Amino acid sequence: MDSSNDEALDIIITNVVATFRTRCHLNLRTIALEGTNVIYKPEVGKVLMKLRKPKITASIWSSGKIICTGATSEDDAKLGARRLARVLQKLGFKVRFSAFKVVNVLAVCSMPFAIHLIDFTKNNRPIASYEPELHPAATYRIKHLKATIQVFSTGSITVTGPNVQNVATAVEQVYPLLFEVQKPLKKKEKS
Amino acid sequence: MSSRVCRTCGGSDIDVDQARGSAVCTSCGSVLEDNIIVSEVQFVEGSGGVSSAVGQFVSADGPVKAPLLGSGFHTSVGKESRAQTLQGGKRQIQQLGSQLQLNQHCLDTAFNFFKMVVSKHLTRGRKTEHVIAACLYLVCRTEGTPHMLLDLSDLLQVNVYILGKTFLLLARELCINAPAIDPCLYIPRFAHMLEFGVKTHEVSMTALRLVQRMKRDWMHTGRRPSGLCGAALLVAARMHKFRRTVKDVISVVKVCQTTLRKRLTEFEDTPTSQLTIDEFMKVDLEQECDPPSFIAAQHKAKMQQLEQELARKLDDVEGEISCYKDEIETELEKSRPKLRGIYAAYAKEIDPEEAEVLSSTSDPEEQEVEDDELQAATQHLTQDFLCQVIQEEEGRGKKTDDNEVEAGPDMEGAGSQRQAAPLAAILGKLPSAASLGLQQTLDESETGEKPDDEQSEGGELDLDGIDDQEIDKYILNEKEVQVKTELWMKQNADYLKEQKEKEERIKKEKEQGTYKEKPKKSKKKKEQIQASTAGEAIERMLEKKKISSKINYDVLRDLNRGGTGSGGGSSPSRASSDPPNTNTTARKRLNRRRRKKANDTNRDLAANASIMGKRVRLLISSTSKRKKTAVQGGCWTLLTMPATPALSIMSSSLSSVLLSATVTSESSFMPTTEPARLISLSSLEVSFLDMLPPPPAHHSVEEDAGNHRLIKHPEQFAADVERPQSPKEVQPALCLFRTGGWCVLTSAVYYPATARGICMIAQPPPQLPLAELVAVLVWTSQTQ
Numbered sequence: 001m002d003s004s005n006d007e008a009l010d011i012i013i014t015n016v017v018a019t020f021r022t023r024c025h026l027n028l029r030t031i032a033l034e035g036t037n038v039i040y041k042p043e044v045g046k047v048l049m050k051l052r053k054p055k056i057t058a059s060i061w062s063s064g065k066i067i068c069t070g071a072t073s074e075d076d077a078k079l080g081a082r083r084l085a086r087v088l089q090k091l092g093f094k095v096r097f098s099a100f101k102v103v104n105v106l107a108v109c110s111m112p113f114a115i116h117l118i119d120f121t122k123n124n125r126p127i128a129s130y131e132p133e134l135h136p137a138a139t140y141r142i143k144h145l146k147a148t149i150q151v152f153s154t155g156s157i158t159v160t161g162p163n164v165q166n167v168a169t170a171v172e173q174v175y176p177l178l179f180e181v182q183k184p185l186k187k188k189e190k191s
Numbered sequence: 192m193s194s195r196v197c198r199t200c201g202g203s204d205i206d207v208d209q210a211r212g213s214a215v216c217t218s219c220g221s222v223l224e225d226n227i228i229v230s231e232v233q234f235v236e237g238s239g240g241v242s243s244a245v246g247q248f249v250s251a252d253g254p255v256k257a258p259l260l261g262s263g264f265h266t267s268v269g270k271e272s273r274a275q276t277l278q279g280g281k282r283q284i285q286q287l288g289s290q291l292q293l294n295q296h297c298l299d300t301a302f303n304f305f306k307m308v309v310s311k312h313l314t315r316g317r318k319t320e321h322v323i324a325a326c327l328y329l330v331c332r333t334e335g336t337p338h339m340l341l342d343l344s345d346l347l348q349v350n351v352y353i354l355g356k357t358f359l360l361l362a363r364e365l366c367i368n369a370p371a372i373d374p375c376l377y378i379p380r381f382a383h384m385l386e387f388g389v390k391t392h393e394v395s396m397t398a399l400r401l402v403q404r405m406k407r408d409w410m411h412t413g414r415r416p417s418g419l420c421g422a423a424l425l426v427a428a429r430m431h432k433f434r435r436t437v438k439d440v441i442s443v444v445k446v447c448q449t450t451l452r453k454r455l456t457e458f459e460d461t462p463t464s465q466l467t468i469d470e471f472m473k474v475d476l477e478q479e480c481d482p483p484s485f486i487a488a489q490h491k492a493k494m495q496q497l498e499q500e501l502a503r504k505l506d507d508v509e510g511e512i513s514c515y516k517d518e519i520e521t522e523l524e525k526s527r528p529k530l531r532g533i534y535a536a537y538a539k540e541i542d543p544e545e546a547e548v549l550s551s552t553s554d555p556e557e558q559e560v561e562d563d564e565l566q567a568a569t570q571h572l573t574q575d576f577l578c579q580v581i582q583e584e585e586g587r588g589k590k591t592d593d594n595e596v597e598a599g600p601d602m603e604g605a606g607s608q609r610q611a612a613p614l615a616a617i618l619g620k621l622p623s624a625a626s627l628g629l630q631q632t633l634d635e636s637e638t639g640e641k642p643d644d645e646q647s648e649g650g651e652l653d654l655d656g657i658d659d660q661e662i663d664k665y666i667l668n669e670k671e672v673q674v675k676t677e678l679w680m681k682q683n684a685d686y687l688k689e690q691k692e693k694e695e696r697i698k699k700e701k702e703q704g705t706y707k708e709k710p711k712k713s714k715k716k717k718e719q720i721q722a723s724t725a726g727e728a729i730e731r732m733l734e735k736k737k738i739s740s741k742i743n744y745d746v747l748r749d750l751n752r753g754g755t756g757s758g759g760g761s762s763p764s765r766a767s768s769d770p771p772n773t774n775t776t777a778r779k780r781l782n783r784r785r786r787k788k789a790n791d792t793n794r795d796l797a798a799n800a801s802i803m804g805k806r807v808r809l810l811i812s813s814t815s816k817r818k819k820t821a822v823q824g825g826c827w828t829l830l831t832m833p834a835t836p837a838l839s840i841m842s843s844s845l846s847s848v849l850l851s852a853t854v855t856s857e858s859s860f861m862p863t864t865e866p867a868r869l870i871s872l873s874s875l876e877v878s879f880l881d882m883l884p885p886p887p888a889h890h891s892v893e894e895d896a897g898n899h900r901l902i903k904h905p906e907q908f909a910a911d912v913e914r915p916q917s918p919k920e921v922q923p924a925l926c927l928f929r930t931g932g933w934c935v936l937t938s939a940v941y942y943p944a945t946a947r948g949i950c951m952i953a954q955p956p957p958q959l960p961l962a963e964l965v966a967v968l969v970w971t972s973q974t975q
Contacts, residue, residue: 033676036665040679042686051665087665114485117412118371125368132372133340134355136413153412154485183409183482 011171013164015106016071020081022064022088023096031060034091049084056080060088067103074102074164104160107167111155111175114183120151124177140177142170149174155182197221273309280305283323290346291327291338301330307365317357320347325358332369337380339417341445374402374416374423381420384443390431397427400472401458408461409482410454418446422454430468457483725750 028047032040039048047060054076059067066084071077081100089095117138121130128151130138137150137158147161147170157174161167196203202218209231214224233245281302288298304326308314314322324343331338340358344351362369382395401423405411411419421444428435437451444451458464460483463471667675680687722728729748 033679034667034672036667042683053661083662086659086662090662090666114409114482121371126363126366129359129363130371131355131359132411132413133415133417134352134359152484153409153482154488156488 013107016077017104018077018102020100054080116181119181301326321357398423
């Protein structure tokens with residue numbers, strides 16, 4: 001996958017956010033009182049339900065819109081969403097599972113070298129921006145992939161995008177740029 | 192001056208004299224231009240012999256102050272608001288900038304940025320304060336001044352990150368590449384604030400060197416520059432024997448103690464820290480360090496590796512231990528007593544039978560057969576046993592016991608063997624089940640998408656892979672629900688109270704009839720003003736909108752209240768229009784329609800009496816498209832306005848006028864007009880009529896053609912109010928059309944922007960037989 005490297009880079013997906021609709025009005029109070037692992041927030045108007053397997057937190061609105069976060073893969077997200085819909089079905093609502101869409105995927109990846117952020121920003125203006133007063137990472141946005149990459153000086157990067165494929169492509173795209181501005185490693189005896 | 196060719200002789204040598212303002216051909220002497228517009232500064236002598244230049248200073252903010260001649264009303268209103276925004280922005284920039292001690296050049300640049308931002312509509316949805324702060328910070332970054340975003344946020348009392356967000360967005364949209372912050376920039380500023388007195392410069396120099404060293408040691412990437420500066424200054428101060436505590440430095444540099452300490456420890460870890468002061472000033476180590484966070488991460492990785500190794504070793508050790516365990520157990524088993532002698536014989540005897548039994552029981556599904564055979568076997572065995580017992584009754588008491596004992600374990604052995612077989616079979620089944628399960632999931636994943644696609648459209652829930660039992664765990668049973676309900680009610684008592692009160696309130700209001708639904712997102716709908724008189728309409732419109740400061744609202748109001756001045760002012764203009772109108776042919780007369788029935792016509796009509804008098808009004812049909820229905824030869828463009836309040840008279844006069852005109856041959860009457868539908872003319876229309884624009888020719892004559900401002904003269908005002916953007920556009924149109932059996936008198940009066948509330952436009956009919964019109968009018972006069 002990575003062109004100029006012997007080892008493969010591990011892209012670890014840490015979070016997948018997905019939404020779906022139940023096409024029916026949900027009574028939040030019923031869900032709050034009859035479900036386990038729920039937090040009811042009447043001021044905001046939503047219920048948070050946490051599933052154990054897969055580990056997912058869902059925000060449920062009374063309109064029937066549900067957002068699932070915390071999954072580690074797209075399939076997991078779908079499974080969790082379906083489980084959740086099943087729970088709601090059992091509680092007595094006429095749930096229909098529709099409009100499932102993965103909205104955001106967050107992945108982390110670690111480069112085996114350190115990165116010189118200022119040079120990186122200089123080479124890639126205006127796509128990259130670095131503001132040390134605000135955030136220790138440089139932000140690199142790829143418009144056509146709709147992906148955002150945050151590059152830290154230690155070599156680890158976090159990538160967010162609309163789906164896993166985009167995230168992988170984004171990492172591939174940015175790798176050569178990072179390779180250019182890598183900091184040559186000097187092994188030190190004392191850590 | 193354009194070098195032109197002389198018309199008469201063709202010579203190109205033209206002399207332009209600025210003083211006389213003329214262009215003359217030098218070859219033939221013909222004058223090409225006279226009265227050239229000269230753009231030279233002229234001087235005028237004022238009182239006391241003072242000469243001053245002629246002219247006005249125009250503000251650099253744009254052509255705002257000067258009134259625009261010749262452009263549309265709308266654009267001038269728009270520019271005003273834009274100018275206001277820019278002015279306000281400039282003021283705020285000056286204010287903030289002076290607090291930051293920025294020079295004028297920076298402030299001007301900031302204002303330019305602001306102008307760009309406004310033109311790109313990036314100020315929408317953002318506080319002007321934030322935008323201005325971002326513009327100023329942008330300038331600071333491009334100029335390289337030692338101002339931090341923190342300073343700006345201090346001044347404005349706004350969160351730094353919010354400002355930062357705005358700043359980043361602006362920088363991106365305006366494509367301005369702000370150079371990266373160099374901590375060296377801040378050192379002189381902080382050093383000055385720390386009050387080192389005479390030695391400030393030296394301390395700054397030392398601190399600068401330190402910072403540069405830190406940079407090379409990779410301590411500065413991803414860190415706030417102020418933190419580095421703080422650490423460097425602290426060390427530099429100590430090096431020059433100044434006692435600056437951590438607290439002093441923190442208050443100046445605005446980082447927290449922990450950060451400072453961390454920087455110092457990191458610096459301590461670098462090899463540079465081992466040098467003495469003198470050495471440091473002289474020598475610069477070539478070796479570079481890895482960034483501290485990288486080192487920390489590596490450290491972590493190492494620790495993890497160690498742990499893994501440890502775990503592996505433990506596993507190995509455990510493996511060995513378990514090996515030993517197994518060996519011991521096998522030994523123990525071996526040492527257990529085995530069947531010997533007769534028992535062995537029995538064991539052998541039973542073997543073929545058992546073998547049969549076993550073979551038959553290898554099939555797990557035939558459990559029943561197995562049972563039968565088991566029973567048979569047992570019977571057989573017991574029979575044998577009994578036989579033997581009988582045989583050995585006499586002397587072999589022991590053996591019976593032994594046999595029993597033997598039979599027991601044999602039975603057990605047989606049983607266990609038999610059980611082992613089905614167990615094995617069962618166990619054998621399990622892996623296959625697992626493989627089946629896997630296949631299921633595989634199939635699921637393959638075909639998962641397809642049924643899901645179909646189902647997602649249908650909305651059905653795909654239940655594959657969902658274990659219902661597990662799901663049930665997510666739902667509480669009744670008792671738990673009760674408990675939870677109680678708890679929740681107690682917890683949220685306040686919130687529930689509020690909700691109840693709110694509901695009660697809404698109920699009460701509903702009963703009273705004063706219930707207003709909370710406007711969720713009220714879309715701005717321009718309400719059509721409904722009024723019974725023109726005056727009312729105008730007043731309501733005025734209340735709603737104060738459109739411009741240049742309108743003389745009083746005159747607007749006075750228009751209908753018997754303003755003879757206005758009437759008189761407009762009347763002479765009208766009078767002039769009348770003669771030309773009478774000569775025009777093919778003008779259709781259209782009647783008006785109102786939304787409401789006129790209730791109080793008398794008042795206004797009386798008021799209008801003087802205005803109206805015996806003036807002849809001209810009603811012009813609007814666009815040429817819908818023209819020329821069978822009206823031929825109709826010169827009945829004049830309509831006498833009645834002075835008396837009765838509408839019937841008015842309509843009768845209308846009808847009389849109509850009848851006087853030549854009409855086409857058709858004389859079919861309108862059969863089905865119903866009274867309710869016919870809306871009588873009212874004073875509103877009368878006053879509308881008043882405001883009707885005269886024919887275009889009229890306006891071109893007037894000098895205020897092109898001037899849309901209501902300068903405070905009634906005549907001009909009146910002209911302006913009627914007037915649309917261009918004289919030809921607005922035409923009042925009274926049209927008569929038929930809608931499904933009704934004959935409706937409609938009026939279409941298009942008003943210019945000033946009197947928006949009163950405008951309505953109606954669709955004229957495609958074909959309008961004049962006779963019908965006549966008939967209707969006659970009818971109305973009869974009914975009213």
